[in-house]
Amino acid sequence: MAAALRKAMSFNSKTARWVNAWLLLSPAAVLMVAFTHFPIVGGFFASFFSTARPGRPSRFVGVENYTSMLNDPVFWQVLGNNFFYALGTIPLSVSLALLMAVWVNGRFRGRAVVRAAYFTPTILPMIAVANIWLFFYTPQIGLLDKIRSLFGLASHSWLGDPGTALACLMVLAVWKDAGFFMIFYLAALQAIPPELEEAAVIEGAGRWYFFRRITVPLLMPTTLFVVVNATIHSFKLVDHIFILTKGGPDNASSLLLYYIYEVAFSFWDTAYASTLTVVLLAILGALAVGQFAYLEKRVHYR
Amino acid sequence: MKQKWMRVLGGLVLAVVLGATAASAAVELNMYYPVAVGGPITKIIDDMIAEFEKTHPAIKVKAVYAGNYDDTRVKALAALKANQPVQLSVLFSIDLFELMDQDVIVPFDDLATSAEDKQWLSSFYPALMQNSKAKGKIWGIPFQRSTIVMYHNKEAFKEAGLDPNKPPATWKEMAEMGQKLTKKDASGNVTRWGVLIPSTGYPYWMFQAFCIQNGRELMNQDGNQTYFDRPEVVEALQYWRDLAAKYKVMPEGTVEWGTLRQKFLEGATAIMWHTTGNLTAVREGAKFDFGVSMLPANKRRGSPTGGGNFYIFKKASAEERQASLQFIKFMTSPEMTARWSMATGYVATSPAAYKTATLEKYIADFPAAAVARDQFEYSVAELSVHENARVKKFLDDAIQSVLTGAKSPQDALSGAQQQAERVLKSYR
Incomplete structure (x- = not known):
């Protein structure tokens, strides 16, 4: 009798724990499944079907979308562009963020103003900012060319030259992101105990040595977080392209996500857009796994 | 007691039902609207809508401004697919085949059936209706319509020793005059270009003008065949390229559509090709004397028409379709069209509008406003094909x-x- 009761109770409390856990998980899980996992699976399936056109309903085409993607020169171009874009923006915005954070962590007059100034680009909407930069880059009458003309340099069509259009987007992205990443570094810097610096001073360590051997290693977890974010940004932040170049000239400044948008909503080729999305997801997934697996090991100061 | 409650309840239900019918008596219309040029376009449209609502109290119209033509099409189609209430829109005239393929629009012939309506349908310039007709029906009503015209800075012409009232009339003249108009500073850097023709935003549109001038259209009437590789077309693109590469009257690279007007106003170019939709904004912004003329000719004169048409969507109910029709008729009436044309520079879409007293007087003071109309004689349909x-x-x-x-x-x-x-x- 007593044993049976105990059993029932333990079953009940076990069930209760289960129910409790699932109740706690469900709000987030429902949202994730509905808006993240289901679309991913749906997109994956859609990439094996053709786009429905009038009189030609969607049908199973196997890997045809993938083979035509491999034969699509624009796909390769935007992929290459995205690679350069990531390579250019990530190291630059992260190192600039660290530099700014170290500077505004020090004590000096007007520190609050400088901190606010560095953070301002982050709070401005990308579309508004891109419209301002559009006029910076405008040949002849833009800020950039006005400055160059002071030095007797010829005007240049910054956004109209395939050689410079992508770089112009990169500069804007670095300017916009660096302040955002700075905030994380600033918080991490303030968490470093001051005793370490005092000890280092007593030991006679120079400032550069201290920065290199103490500060940077202690900031590694933050760096991992910031680098992951910067990588994601370089693939998913394309708002400025809409304003500055629309991907032109001749796709020179188009990125993968912008191309997906064009294919999906301008050409209404949803099947091909799904195919490209699957590729984008695969790239991001591989990068995330790689970053965590590789860096996680070396991230914590031991 | 129970009976009393029933009476109260019955009264409540009745009140709700009556209230609902009173509210539904006002038809609500949502319209997506594209803005392609600077200037207070949204305010002008909102004012016109307010006037319409004053005279048609049973209809409410809400305009949603959704970016340029491409953005607006994307948003309108997305809204339709998501079953959002959108009854009509102004969309690119050249989206016709795409909208038909998606099966989202209804032909106006089915809605405008009275004799008066039929007359209204035939009141527009034929050049502007070319992009509205397919399968023997009319699917779009011209409203925010334009052609490309040439703006020139008269002071720059005087400075270069050219007659300010004789803008280039041929390709050859444009290259020659452009060279005289291109100004360099002491170190050899260009401070003013001869000609700027925008090549972002709508490059195909400007290019189509070159092709028409060279005697070639880019597509067939059915919208299922293009002629991009014909010799006349190749020649036209060679000339455009030569303006920068050979004649050096235009910079290397592409020229941005959106900032070009500002550059013209600041004297950074002596000539620009742009939509007539910019005319009023240029007039208000120019601190110098400027002229407007038809585009230069090679084998012939020519410009594609451009801009947006009214479309009515299939998803709208019969009542909403009729309300939309009333609204569109109001917006395209000669008086409203004349007002719209004066406020923006877009062409007035019907000959009747150019006969209104206000527009006649306006053109007498400002002859540039009539250039686009005169160019209709040489205009052809804008590039419009399936999967446009x-x-x-x-x-x-x-x-x-x-x-x-x-x-x-x-x-x-x-x-x-x-x-x-x-x-x-x-x-x-």
């Missing part, structure tokens, strides 16, 4: 690759033609 956005992009990319010096006109255009063929052959 995609085919247009092939051509846009080809044009930009030539203007940036990456490809030869022949290579680029043959490539674009092949790509267009692949898409369009299934529509024949």
Whole structure:
């Protein structure tokens, strides 16, 4: 009798724990499944079907979308562009963020103003900012060319030259992101105990040595977080392209996500857009796994 | 007691029902609207809508401003697919085939059936109706319509020793005058270009003007065949490229559509090609005397028409369709059209509008406002084919690759033609 009761109770409390856990998980899980996992699976399936056109309903085409993607020169171009874009923006915005954070962590007059100034680009909407930069880059009458003309340099069509259009987007992205990443570094810097610096001073360590051997290693977890974010940004932040170049000239400044948008909503080729999305997801997934697996090991100061 | 409650309840239900019918008596219309040029376009449209609502109290119209033509099409179609209430829109005139393929619009012939309506349908300039007709029906009503015109800075002409009232009338003259108008500073840097023709935003549109002038249209009437690789077309692109590469009257690379007006106003170019939709904004912003003329000719004169038409969507109920029709008729009445044309520079879409006293007087003071109308005689339909956005992009990319010096006109255009063929052959 007593044993049976105990059993029932333990079953009940076990069930209760289960129910409790699932109740706690469900709000987030429902949202994730509905808006993240289901679309991913749906997109994956859609990439094996053709786009429905009038009189030609969607049908199973196997890997045809993938083979035509491999034969699509624009796909390769935007992929290459995205690679350069990531390579250019990530190291630059992260190192600039660290530099700014170290500077505004020090004590000096007007520190609050400088901190606010560095953070301002982050709070401005990308579309508004891109419209301002559009006029910076405008040949002849833009800020950039006005400055160059002071030095007797010829005007240049910054956004109209395939050689410079992508770089112009990169500069804007670095300017916009660096302040955002700075905030994380600033918080991490303030968490470093001051005793370490005092000890280092007593030991006679120079400032550069201290920065290199103490500060940077202690900031590694933050760096991992910031680098992951910067990588994601370089693939998913394309708002400025809409304003500055629309991907032109001749796709020179188009990125993968912008191309997906064009294919999906301008050409209404949803099947091909799904195919490209699957590729984008695969790239991001591989990068995330790689970053965590590789860096996680070396991230914590031991 | 129970009976009393029933009476109260019955009264409540009745009140709710009556209230609902009273509210539904006002038809609510949502309209997406594209803004392609600077200036207070949204305010002008909102004012016109307010006037309409004053005279038609049973209809409420809400305009949603959704970016340029491409953005607006994307948003309107997305709204329709998501079952959002959108009853009518102004969308690109050249989106016709795409909208028909998606089966979202209704022909006006089915709605405008009275004798008066029929007359209204035939009141517009034929040049503007070319992009409205397909399968023997009328699907779009011209409203925010334009052609490309040439703006020139008269003071720059005087400075270069040219007659300010004689803008170039041929390709040859444009290149020659452009060279005289291009100004350099002591170190050899250009401070003022001879000619700027925008090649972002709508490159195919400007290019179509060159092609028409060279005696070639870019597509067939059924919208399932393009002629990108014809010799006249290649020649036209070569001339555009030569303006920068050979004659040096235009900078290397592409010229931005959105900032060009500002550059003209600041004297950074002596001549620009742009939409008439910019006319009023240029007039208000120019601190110098400027002229407006038809585009120069090669084998002939010519410009494509451009801009947006009213469309009514299939999803709208019969009542909403009729309300939309009333609204569109109001907006395209001669008086409203005249007012719209004066406020923006877009062409008035009917001859009757040019006969209104206000517009006649306006043109007498400001003859530039009549240039676009006069150019109708030489105008042809804008590039419009099935899967228009995609085919247009092939051509846009080809044009930009030539203007940036990456490809030869022949290579680029043959490539674009092949790509267009692949898409369009299934529509024949």
